[in-house]
Amino acid sequence: MNYISTRGNYERVSAAEAIRLGMVPAGGLFVPEKIPAFSQQEINEMKDATYQVIAYRVLEKYLTDYTGQELQEAISAAYNRDKFTHDVIAPVIKLNDNTYILELWHGPTAAFKDMALQLMPHLLVKAINKVEIDREIVILVATSGDTGKAALEGFKDVEGIKIIVFYPKDGVSKVQETQMVTTGGKNTAVVAVKGNFDDCQSGVKEIFGDKEYNQLLNRHGYQFSSANSINWGRLVPQIIYYFAAYVYLLRDGEIGAGDKINITVPTGNFGNILAAYYAYRMGLPVNKFICASNDNKVLTDFLKTGIYDINRDFRRTISPSMDILISSNLERFLFEMTGHDAKKINQWYRQLKEEGKFSIDEETNAKIKEILVGEYATEEETMETIKETFTKYNYTVDTHTAVGIKAYHKYLTKVVDHTPTVIDSTANPYKFGKAVLEALQGKVKEKDEFKILEELKELTGKEVHRGLKGLEEKGVRHKRSCSSTGIRDEIKDILGIK
Ligand SMILES: *Cc1c(COP(=O)(O)O)cnc(C)c1O
Numbered sequence: 001m002n003y004i005s006t007r008g009n010y011e012r013v014s015a016a017e018a019i020r021l022g023m024v025p026a027g028g029l030f031v032p033e034k035i036p037a038f039s040q041q042e043i044n045e046m047k048d049a050t051y052q053v054i055a056y057r058v059l060e061k062y063l064t065d066y067t068g069q070e071l072q073e074a075i076s077a078a079y080n081r082d083k084f085t086h087d088v089i090a091p092v093i094k095l096n097d098n099t100y101i102l103e104l105w106h107g108p109t110a111a112f113k114d115m116a117l118q119l120m121p122h123l124l125v126k127a128i129n130k131v132e133i134d135r136e137i138v139i140l141v142a143t144s145g146d147t148g149k150a151a152l153e154g155f156k157d158v159e160g161i162k163i164i165v166f167y168p169k170d171g172v173s174k175v176q177e178t179q180m181v182t183t184g185g186k187n188t189a190v191v192a193v194k195g196n197f198d199d200c201q202s203g204v205k206e207i208f209g210d211k212e213y214n215q216l217l218n219r220h221g222y223q224f225s226s227a228n229s230i231n232w233g234r235l236v237p238q239i240i241y242y243f244a245a246y247v248y249l250l251r252d253g254e255i256g257a258g259d260k261i262n263i264t265v266p267t268g269n270f271g272n273i274l275a276a277y278y279a280y281r282m283g284l285p286v287n288k289f290i291c292a293s294n295d296n297k298v299l300t301d302f303l304k305t306g307i308y309d310i311n312r313d314f315r316r317t318i319s320p321s322m323d324i325l326i327s328s329n330l331e332r333f334l335f336e337m338t339g340h341d342a343k344k345i346n347q348w349y350r351q352l353k354e355e356g357k358f359s360i361d362e363e364t365n366a367k368i369k370e371i372l373v374g375e376y377a378t379e380e381e382t383m384e385t386i387k388e389t390f391t392k393y394n395y396t397v398d399t400h401t402a403v404g405i406k407a408y409h410k411y412l413t414k415v416v417d418h419t420p421t422v423i424d425s426t427a428n429p430y431k432f433g434k435a436v437l438e439a440l441q442g443k444v445k446e447k448d449e450f451k452i453l454e455e456l457k458e459l460t461g462k463e464v465h466r467g468l469k470g471l472e473e474k475g476v477r478h479k480r481s482c483s484s485t486g487i488r489d490e491i492k493d494i495l496g497i498k
Helices: 015-021 040-048 051-062 068-078 113-117 120-130 146-155 174-181 197-208 211-219 232-251 271-281 298-305 330-337 342-355 362-371 379-393 399-414 429-441 449-460 487-495
Strands: 003-005 030-032 092-096 099-103 136-142 161-168 188-194 222-226 261-266 286-293 307-309 357-359 372-376 421-425 480-483
Touching: 003 015, 015 120, 015 232, 030 330, 040 051, 040 232, 051 068, 051 232, 068 120, 092 232, 092 379, 099 232, 099 399, 113 120, 113 146, 113 232, 120 146, 120 161, 120 232, 136 146, 136 197, 136 487, 146 161, 146 174, 146 188, 161 174, 161 197, 161 487, 174 188, 174 429, 174 449, 188 197, 188 487, 197 211, 197 222, 197 487, 211 222, 232 261, 232 271, 261 271, 261 399, 271 286, 271 330, 286 298, 286 362, 286 399, 298 307, 298 372, 330 342, 330 362, 342 357, 362 372, 372 399, 379 399, 379 429, 399 421, 399 429, 429 449, 480 487
Parallel strands: 099 421, 136 161, 136 222, 161 188, 188 480, 261 286, 261 421, 286 372
Antiparallel strands: 003 030, 092 099, 307 357
16 A cells, blocks of 8 residues: 655655655645545444454555554554553443444543554654664654643653654643643653744744754754654544444444444544544445534635635634644545545645635535535534533533534534434543533632642542643653744754754
């Protein structure tokens, strides 16, 4: 199985090479040349398989240059009871007759990023060995919150790799910051940047493109790579849980063999929903995908009008992991929807860069609408949904999951659809505890975020997620900070380069 660029500007590469490179160097994203598939019978036969076995079945189709043993090792190292506190890794909870919640936050950091970032480091290490690079890999991460901690946990103490995370000093919550700066491991570094997320992100991106700086690092035995969802190594593990969810529903008798389901995904960078789409292309019976957005509803508008337009105000919301205007992975989806038309992709993304918008053709638009619908939830609707879900089902959801539930409900007001629907729960409610507590009981006076978690625990009776428990008592291990123009020097200092 080979991987090609969405912009037609790179040679075919193996999976290991795509994972090592992260992104196509000249711009563009790696996608599988041909999407592999399961027969309906093969899917039915997975009915009694464990998460780990399903993982193997999916990965072996995409990572054909990895040996069976390499895949097994990576899977056992990632999806075990030390890392995930649930036997089935990603359990499906029944909310009512037609609605199921897929809990993706049983990993170490309480957000769904763990589903991929627990596995990806193992894939990357094996990729490096395959292409015989003798330099140490330095993963650079710019984070607005969830990715930083999940990447730190995933790459902590992984041989041959260093990880450096940059976060905006005043742009993350106290809980998120504490999660990051208390991380152990000999190969981790965390730096607070005086500036906002964009300063971190552009600082890091500039470094990826800085030839001279990269050469300096190479001379010292280092090479940069990336751990965000533009990397195929982060997407492929996410396909697994869509098959697992389907198989679990089959096993529990909630659906019959071959029955279609809907999948609702609270969406930011379009990575999670794209993984669901790949599962569908591989044979998973899906009726509709519901792409859920918050007030930054670029995608909702795009799915209605065919015009992708980021000329609008960026809104800070209570579902911050979805506060994004440019959903990187949409490019991969459009590449599929146009039948691999790299010319169109180049044209649209040039327009996006120059004018902040592009408009797709009628034919592609019609094709997208057959399978994908977009809905969004306002801040108020998100809060109401948290409250309603708790009152009706005694089930607590975080703000992102609530956006998904609301979007599904809005979809149901427009069409009659009795298809069983799986809604992704992308974070544990304690990760966004303040907003959740306010949704449940009104304005919260308490300022200390850790005390708020205790209040939420009293109210819901649910244990605080282990990744967030006792955080305030853990020692701070990372105290570095720099200005947005000081990122290059900070990296040199961390790596001991003069
Ligand atoms: C990252 C994240 C999302 C968005 O996922 P994408 O793959 O970027 O669409 C949604 N919810 C939470 C809690 C997240 O951390």
